[in-house]
Amino acid sequence: MPSTIVTIELNGTDRELIARPSTTLLSALRETFGLMGAKRGCAQGGCGSCTVLLDGRPVVSCLIPVVTVDGSAVETIEGLADGERLDDVQQAFVDHFATQCGFCTPGMIMSATALLNRKPDPTRQDVTEAICGNVCRCTGYEPIITAVLAAAERRRGDPAVPTPTVPTPTVPTPTVPARPAPTEAEV
Amino acid sequence: MALRHGRGYAAVNYPTGMNLGGxxxxxxxxxxxxxxxxxxxxxxxxxxxxxxxxxxxxxxxxxxxxxxxxxxxxxxxxxxxxxxxxxxxxxxxxxxxxxxxxxxxxxxxxxxxxxxxxxxxxxxxxxxxxxxxxxxxxxxxxxxxxxxxxxxxxxxxxxxxxxxxxxEPSTPVPETGEMDPDSCQAHACTVAEVAVDDETGVVEVLRLYNAYEIGRALNPALATQQVEGGAWMGLSHALFESTEPYYPHSREHGPVDFTEYLMPGPADIPAQTSVFLERPAGNGPFGAKGIGEMTANAPIPAIANAVYDAVGVRLTSMPFTPEKVLRGLDELRAGRAG
Amino acid sequence: MARVTPIDTAYFKGERAGDFAVIGSAVPRSDARGHVTGRTVFFEDMTLPEMTHVKIHRSTRHHALIDRVDVSGALEVPGVLRVITHEDVPNNWYTVLRLIGVGPDDEPVLAEDRVLYRGEPIVAVVAETEEAAREGAARVAVGYTDLPAVLDVEEALADGAPIIKQAGTNHFVYEGHHCRRIRFGDVERGFAEADRIIEGRYSSSPIEHAPTEPTGCIVVPQGDGRLRIHTNTQAAFFTLDNTALILGVPPTSLRVVGGTVGGGFGGKVDVIVEPLACLAAMLTGRPAKYVFSRAEEMQVSSPRAAERISIKDGVMDDGRIVARKITLYVDAGAYSRHSPYGTTKAAAHMPGPYTIPNVHVDAYCVYTNRTPSSAMRGFGVTIGDFALESHMDHVARELNMDPLRLRLKNAYRDGDMKAHRKIASGTALVEVIQSAADLVGHDLPPEYRAMSSTERSEG
CATH class of the missing domain: 3.30.365.10 (Aldehyde oxidase/xanthine dehydrogenase, molybdopterin binding domain)
Known part of the structure; x- marks a missing residue:
């Protein structure tokens, strides 16, 4: 089959590419447009590392032939921040230590973003369902769930207080050395 | 037929560093x-x-x-x-x-x-x-x-x-195994609380309590990441993971993707309650010991022991699949009947 | 802001001196901003003109002689540039730990006259696209004569078992011994003195690291003739030195660039992808990428070794363990990789964090016809701890004793001699047990509450 010209609205800007029928949305993002945020973890739709938003819905971009999404809007991790200002989900992932190796993070954040766009006041179960297709091998998920719930609060304008999800251990005189996060200027 | 609850304990140490070769x-x-x-x-x-x-x-x-x-x-x-x-x-x-x-x-x-x-x-x-x-x-x-x-x-x-x-390198003495294989040892004790469905054999880990002695927490938030993520991996090893489900008898049916290679997802995780103890190591940077690996270890036997506490089945082969739990329960019933 | 595990400063109060400015603070991760913006650069996050792709034709047999390798079908696939066989690999035999003196070189980069496991690489195909490389690899035809396969560690060591290794034994040889030995005290006398003998047998299956980022590398020929290797190896110089030895080139002709890895867990310490990608780059003069597919990651990359562990304890009625004998088998699979070291580490870990006067350990590193195992988080210890701590629970049940008191009674303390004859120091098993008991409200009598790793007060 011949190659065709495909137009997508990529992070708010119309972009064109010439694609073969076998070219995936993930390949188009990475190889044609140089957007490396979506990761190729399995190329089987099993890990969620390549998750992007297609017309607002989270999809595994490794399974989608790009020719089938002609005319659609695609949002990637690169489109979230406003210049150097992180969006609420990104900032919550930083603040709550929800990243370790970072490979699953872009896909995880896009799945979370889709949830919060759809449902600004999610329950813990909403969050676990939203990210259940995103494999993380490092964190054990708890910090990610915490971060998504905290991001939802931030978006709603609530005080940026993390939702306590783990009971505090009863031990004598626990001390938590803490250092304030750097200000915007320090970063 | 019921959900039966149990609690299990395990305590471990873990060496810092690669031994023997320098x-x-x-x-x-x-x-x-x-x-x-x-x-x-x-x-x-x-x-x-x-x-x-x-x-x-x-x-x-x-x-x-x-x-x-x-x-x-x-x-x-x-x-x-x-x-x-x-x-x-x-x-x-x-x-x-x-x-x-x-x-x-x-x-x-x-x-x-x-x-x-x-x-x-x-x-x-x-x-x-x-x-x-x-x-x-x-x-x-x-x-x-x-x-x-x-x-x-x-x-x-x-x-x-x-x-x-x-x-420095340490060559083991062949006859006795005398050697200097580590720089220091970190420690952990895990208490696991499980619910075992005695009809399906499914084990759910409800809570993990962990005490870790880690020398010094150079960055307590990063240390927390290590212990929480590591305990999750231990739980995953305990209940789900194998590349050869019929090891050693058959090399067939090995999983090839994340839909076949099972790990606990975000809805499957237990509540974790942890505490750090610090006994600084004389040879560690500001007293720190290595903790990246240890954290996956204690949850596995703690879960096995909790299953025993819950239903009396001693699981001796990892992972602890529902099939193994049910076979164990069958043996118990057969033993009682006989 | 973040959830941070509290530090219980009541323990080891006197030893925790030190006034720090930055150490001990929960400073933010320096890499977090890159992770959440997608700017963190992993090895695969680059597009290069003229990139070639490497895919592998692998053994379909557990153990077989190779009669015939026909690559003509691969070369007919449009886009296929080269095939690479063992004849193209300058120094085809290696073992990764040779840098610290472990031998012999027991593994070929590409199979020669035989295969020892299903999935063993035989031919590498270099092509313009991943699809062409995959298609080319599928078109390679190999003729086999099957040999008897050994798939069980104890069968591998039995009399009359087919010998699968060219070195002549189905086990690694430790200075003339069949296994890594620990001999401490007199275990038979300990058993004779014990009130009872309690035995157990524990086992595991192979486990995959399952990093979200697959193992891989991109090799880029440089203007000065050197090769720049972008890789997610866990050990840059390990990879550089082993690759140079395999390629027969000066180490100065290679440069490894990495350091940002999408999860390792021990799975990225074998030097598997870099030598073949370098060869592909050298033979084509173009950049070459070799990344494991997820299926290769799951079934061909080294898993955590399966182990089988027997424990025999001599126990007194009051809970003291006076003798412990352990036989441990590590299923190394077809080749050594890091398993001889891991087996020694397993032996050194025994008999666990307990002071037992009579200890006897035989730890075997056994070869079988399956995917070579290698390092994984907790290497040599994780499965041992499963066995040891399951067995401690078993002993406690047999004695009808509180499992924490049994452990406290036997816990190692500062100054104790370990079975591998190193004096214990910096111990804290007693305290983590006491602390865990606090967390769950597990009652400990005063004499157990008063125990300490720094002194032995009880009789």
């Missing part, structure tokens, strides 16, 4: 013109946060703000040798090497500052905000950017240091 890592530190300090390594950050912790070690030793430290790592053309990131060695080995390098660089920094201030270097101290100052004086001070500029353009000195940490 286990070194090196670091270089140098100041840039305006007082940035570059830590140059060939070490690998797998996601445990080595870059962050190493920067903390350098800033602490140099006595300068963390923001002044740059970590440049894992280019073999520029970074000196590191054995690698494994064996719970990264923070211990690389941290130690960085401290040695940073001390040497600090000595030069203080000497340059002393010459600028026309005082003795021994009388100087760093204040952690970027100044080198005369002890006991609030006026007699110089900023590290001025020190670095002076070193470069007036004094002709390199503010730099070299560091290495080597765990």
């Amino acid at each position: 286990d070194p890592s090196q670091a270089l530190v140098h100041a840039t013109t305006m007082g940035g300090f570059v830590v140059t390594l060939s070490s690998v950050d797998l996601g445990q946060g080595l870059r962050t912790v190493v920067a903390q070690c350098a800033a602490e030793t140099l006595g300068i703000p963390l923001e002044n430290v740059i970590v440049d790592t894992a280019d073999t053309d520029t970074g000196p040798h590191c054995m690698g990131t494994f064996a719970s060695r990264g923070t211990h080995r690389v941290g130690n090497a960085v401290i040695v390098a940073a001390r040497e660089a600090r000595d030069v920094m203080l000497q340059v500052a002393a010459d600028e201030l026309e005082v003795d270097a021994e009388d100087l101290e760093t204040d952690g905000t970027g100044f080198v100052r005369l002890k006991g004086s609030s006026e007699k001070k110089i900023h590290i950017s001025e020190v670095a500029l002076a070193a470069h353009f007036r004094q002709g000195r390199t503010i730099s240091g070299r560091g290495i940490f080597l765990k």
Whole structure:
């Protein structure tokens, strides 16, 4: 089959590419447009590392032939921040230590973003369902769930207080050395 | 038929570092013109946060703000040798090497500052905000950017240091196994609480309680990441994971993707309650021990022991699949009947 | 802001001195901003003109002689540039730990006259696209004569078992011994003195690291003739030195760039992808990428070794363990990789964090016809701890004793001699048990509450 010209609205800007029928949305993002945020973890739709938003819905971009999404809007991790200002989900992932190796993070954040766009006041179960297709091998998920719930609060304008999800251990005189996060200027 | 609850315990220790063959890592530190300090390594950050912790070690030793430290790592053309990131060695080995390098660089920094201030270097101290100052004086001070500029353009000195940490080789005695295989030992005790469905054999881990002795938590948030993520992996190993479900009898039916290779998802995780104890290791950087690996270990037997507590089945083969639980229950019933 | 595990400063109060500015603070991760913006650069996050792709034709047999390798079908696939066989590999035999003196070189980069496991690489195909490389690899035809396969560690060591290794034994040889030995005290006398003998047998299956980022590398020929290797190896110089030895080139002709890895867990310390990608780059003069597919990651990359562990304890009625004998088998699969070291580490870990006067350990590193195992988080210890701590629970049940008191009674303390004859120091098993008991409200009598790793007060 011949190659065709495909137009997508990529992070708010119309972009064109010439694609073969076998070219995936993930390949188009990475190889044609140089957007490396979506990761190729399995190329089987099993890990969620390549998750992007297609017309607002989270999809595994490794399974989608790009020719089938002609005319659609695609949002990637690169489109979230406003210049150097992180969006609420990104900032919550930083603040709550929800990243370790970072490979699953872009896909995880896009799945979370889709949830919060759809449902600004999610329950813990909403969050676990939203990210259940995103494999993380490092964190054990708890910090990610915490971060998504905290991001939802931030978006709603609530005080940026993390939702306590783990009971505090009863031990004598626990001390938590803490250092304030750097200000915007320090970063 | 019911959900039956149980509690299980396990306690472990874990060695820091690769034994036997000689286990070194090196670091270089140098100041840039305006007082940035570059830590140059060939070490690998797998996601445990080595870059962050190493920067903390350098800033602490140099006595300068963390923001002044740059970590440049894992280019073999520029970074000196590191054995690698494994064996719970990264923070211990690389941290130690960085401290040695940073001390040497600090000595030069203080000497340059002393010459600028026309005082003795021994009388100087760093204040952690970027100044080198005369002890006991609030006026007699110089900023590290001025020190670095002076070193470069007036004094002709390199503010730099070299560091290495080597765990020396230890050859085991063949007859007895006498050897020196580790630098220190970290410790953990896990209590697991499970619910076992005696109809389906499914084990659910409800809660994990962990006490970890880790030498020193150089960054308690990163240490928390290690212990929580590690305990999750232990739980995953215990209940789900195998590349060969019929090992050793058949090599067939091996999973080839994430839909077949099962791991607990975000809805399957237990509540974790943890506490750190610190018994600093004499040979660790600021007392830290390696903890990256240990954290997956204690949950596995703790879960097995909790299953025994719940239903009386001693699971002796990992992973603890529903099939094994049900077979164990069948044997118990057969035993009672017989 | 973040959830941080509290530090219980009541323990080891006197030893925790130190006034720090930055150490001990929960400073933010320096890499977090890159992770959340997608700017963190992993090895695969680059597009290069003229990039070639490497895929592998692998053995379909557990153990077989190779009669015939026909690559003509691969070369007919449009886009296929080269095939690489063992004849193209300058120094085809290696073992990764040779840098610290472990031998012999027991593994070929590409199979020669035989295969020892299903999935063993035989031919590498280099092509313009991943699809062409995959298609080319599928078109390679190999003729086999099957040999008897050994798939069980104890069968591998039995009399009359087919010998699968060219070195002549189905086990690694430790200075003339069949296994890594620990001999401490007199275990038979300990058993004779014990009130009872309690035995157990524990086992595991192979486990995959399953990092979200697959193992791989991109090799880029440089203007000065050197090769720049972008890789997610866990050990940059390990990879550089082993690759140079395999390629027969000076180490100065290679440069490894990495350090940012999408999860390792021990799975990225074998030097598997870099030598073949370098060869592909050298033979084509173009950049070459070799990344494991997820299926290769799951079934061909080294898993955590399966182990089988027997424990025999001599126990007194009051809970003291006076003798412990352990037989441990590590299923190394077809080749050594890091398993000889891991087996020694397993032996050194025994008899666990307990002071037992009579200890006897035989730890075997056994070869079978399956995917070579290698390092994984907790290497040599994780499965041992499963066995040890399951067995401690078993002993406690047999004695009708509180499992924490049993452990406290036997816990190692500072100054104790370990079975491998190193004096214990910096111990804290007693305290983590006491602390865990606090967390769950598990009652400990005063004499157990008063125990300490730093002194032995009880009789």
